[in-house]
Amino acid sequence: MEHIVIIGNGISGVTAARHIRKNSDVEITIVSAETDYFFSRTALMYVYMGHMKFEHTQPYEPWFWKKNNINLKKGLVTKIHTDATKIEFHNGEQLTYDKLIIATGSKPNKFGWPGQDLNGVMGMYHKQDLENLEKFAPNNTVCKRAVIVGGGLIGIELAEMLHSRNIPVTFLVREESFWNAVLPAQESAMINKEITDNHIDLRLGTNLKEIKADAIGNVKSVVIAETGEEIECNVVGLTAGVSPNIDFLKESGIEIGRGVKVNRYLETNIKNIYAIGDCAEQHEAIDQRRPIEAVWYTGRMMGETVAQTICGNKTAYKPGHWFNSAKFIDIEYQTYGWVWAQPKENEARFYWEHSSGKKCIHISYDKNTHRFIGINTFGIRMRHEFFNNALNKKLSVDEVLEHLADANFDPEFYKLHESEIIAKFNQENSTNIQLKKKSWKRIFSLQ
Numbered sequence: 001m002e003h004i005v006i007i008g009n010g011i012s013g014v015t016a017a018r019h020i021r022k023n024s025d026v027e028i029t030i031v032s033a034e035t036d037y038f039f040s041r042t043a044l045m046y047v048y049m050g051h052m053k054f055e056h057t058q059p060y061e062p063w064f065w066k067k068n069n070i071n072l073k074k075g076l077v078t079k080i081h082t083d084a085t086k087i088e089f090h091n092g093e094q095l096t097y098d099k100l101i102i103a104t105g106s107k108p109n110k111f112g113w114p115g116q117d118l119n120g121v122m123g124m125y126h127k128q129d130l131e132n133l134e135k136f137a138p139n140n141t142v143c144k145r146a147v148i149v150g151g152g153l154i155g156i157e158l159a160e161m162l163h164s165r166n167i168p169v170t171f172l173v174r175e176e177s178f179w180n181a182v183l184p185a186q187e188s189a190m191i192n193k194e195i196t197d198n199h200i201d202l203r204l205g206t207n208l209k210e211i212k213a214d215a216i217g218n219v220k221s222v223v224i225a226e227t228g229e230e231i232e233c234n235v236v237g238l239t240a241g242v243s244p245n246i247d248f249l250k251e252s253g254i255e256i257g258r259g260v261k262v263n264r265y266l267e268t269n270i271k272n273i274y275a276i277g278d279c280a281e282q283h284e285a286i287d288q289r290r291p292i293e294a295v296w297y298t299g300r301m302m303g304e305t306v307a308q309t310i311c312g313n314k315t316a317y318k319p320g321h322w323f324n325s326a327k328f329i330d331i332e333y334q335t336y337g338w339v340w341a342q343p344k345e346n347e348a349r350f351y352w353e354h355s356s357g358k359k360c361i362h363i364s365y366d367k368n369t370h371r372f373i374g375i376n377t378f379g380i381r382m383r384h385e386f387f388n389n390a391l392n393k394k395l396s397v398d399e400v401l402e403h404l405a406d407a408n409f410d411p412e413f414y415k416l417h418e419s420e421i422i423a424k425f426n427q428e429n430s431t432n433i434q435l436k437k438k439s440w441k442r443i444f445s446l447q
Contacts, residue, residue: 002026004310005087005095007077008103011296012277014038015303016101016310017070023311028069029095031087033076035127037062042296044130045157049164054127080252082270099272099310102249102260103303106242106278106294109150115211120219121236124158133161136218136235140167143234147171147222149208150240151178153326156191158237159200160329170201170231172208172224174240184341184362186351187376191328193357198329211236242294244279257281259292264316266306274310276302282317288338289322297323321391322374323384331358336387337374339364347373350397350428352421354379361421365397372400380417381409401425402436 004020006013009032017028043057065072073095079088086094108123110116120136122129137143146162148155151173162169175181177188178195195202209225221232244259255261255269259281266274277299282291298319308315325334339362343349348367353360359379365372372395375387386407390400400407404418422433 002098003096004028004099004101005097006030006101006103007087008032008105008277008279009035009038009072010041010103010105010277010299011038012105012299012303013101013103015300016103016276016307017303018068019304019307020310021068021070023307023313025069027071029071029073029097031073031075031077031095033074036072036074037065039127041125044124044127045161048130048133048161054130078248080249080254080273082253082273085272100274101306101310102246102254102268102273102275102279103277103299104245104279107245108154108238109241109243110238111240113208113210115213115219116238118211118213118219118236119217120234121211121238123238123242124154124161125242133235137162137165137167139165143167145170145231145233146235146237147231147233148237148239149222150238151175152239152241153179154242155237155239156195156328158239159195160198162235162237163198163200163329167235168201170203170233171195172203172206172222174205174207176205178202178204181341184339184349184351184376186353187333187360187362187378188341190353190357190360190378191331194329194331242278244281244292246279257291265309265314266302266317267309274306276306286317286319287322289319293319295324321388323388328378331379332381334377334382334384335374336382336384337364337372337391339374339376350425352417352424354417359417363397363400370396370398372397375400382407383409398431398433401433405435 004026006017009030013030017030020028037058039057040059046052047054047057075089077087078090081088086096088094108125122132137146145168147170148158149172159169159171178191180188192202207225209223211219212221214220219234219236221230222236223230246256246260249256253270254273259279260268260275261283262268262275262280263283266276266280268275278294301319302317305315305317321337323336343364346366347364350363362376364374372390401422404421405416408416418435422435426433
């Protein structure tokens, strides 16, 4: 019987296993050194914050795997012998495969800082990071202060987690404004304020020089590169981005760049070896997407895609329009299409911000044709399907604004701001757009 081995039990690997099982009776083995069972990585913060227990992050009961004839193996893979079609574990044990899927995800970036491997230094990506956080920062008696190095989504999640236990946090961000390589200036400034409003010590334009140890090898303090200031702390969170977890592949013959190089079918340069999820790097550009995307939903889509190919229905990876969502402490964020930090040459922008300073929308559109390109929303929940259809149908910004009320995700619970938004757009652009209220599904059925 054909044996499919999947290295990694994250969303990509587990999705691949489930869809292969739906379409075939091959032998499937999922290998992981992290945990016995698949869990939702994005839910780790809510375990620490007391909203759920770790077992609540596991979408499937332990009996699920045996019932679906999916083997689980705990072990750290250190080598892949492509000629012999075997993987090798840290203890020398080997496992043969007929087809191999590499789904090893990401690891936190480290940049050679002195002290970066001390006790109390951690990322916030793996279950082991959660365990370390509970050990070194269970409360503000054990942890007098934490320092987070690096902005972005993981950094602000870790800040919120520590803040929930009343642990003072200093947040070191290299950029001059939070996540300003991704967010336009207005949204970045809004998040700066949200961070400081929650009494987090935000240090912009600040770099880490070193992490100092106490007498027993635990974190004692950090030193700021620009000023030499020493900040006493018990925990250091390294959240300066992530990179593909592929060090074990360097002598395998599998082509790697920043990640494992794959084509549109998620195939590597070695026959019957595939790579999916955060560790996969696309050979060919897909729209304006980055070659590596460490995003939950793209990992799931890759798992579904590679399963089709392995089961005989060769399928190209087509992620569709870019979208993402996150939460910056108390401000929810959604993005659909493309709203770059700086507009492209052909783009015009429209920005509206609520008087509270905690809600805004930012729309990008073609300055010549008025075709809608993308939207950022902060503090206002919008329907994914509405904007996905708007991008598919290549609607104009005028048409999107006319039906903006239909994009509102939950109008019965949220005050509507669409009239105010459209009035501002009309004033700035000398237009006369009128808000229309139809069934949003009917709008697209008429196109």
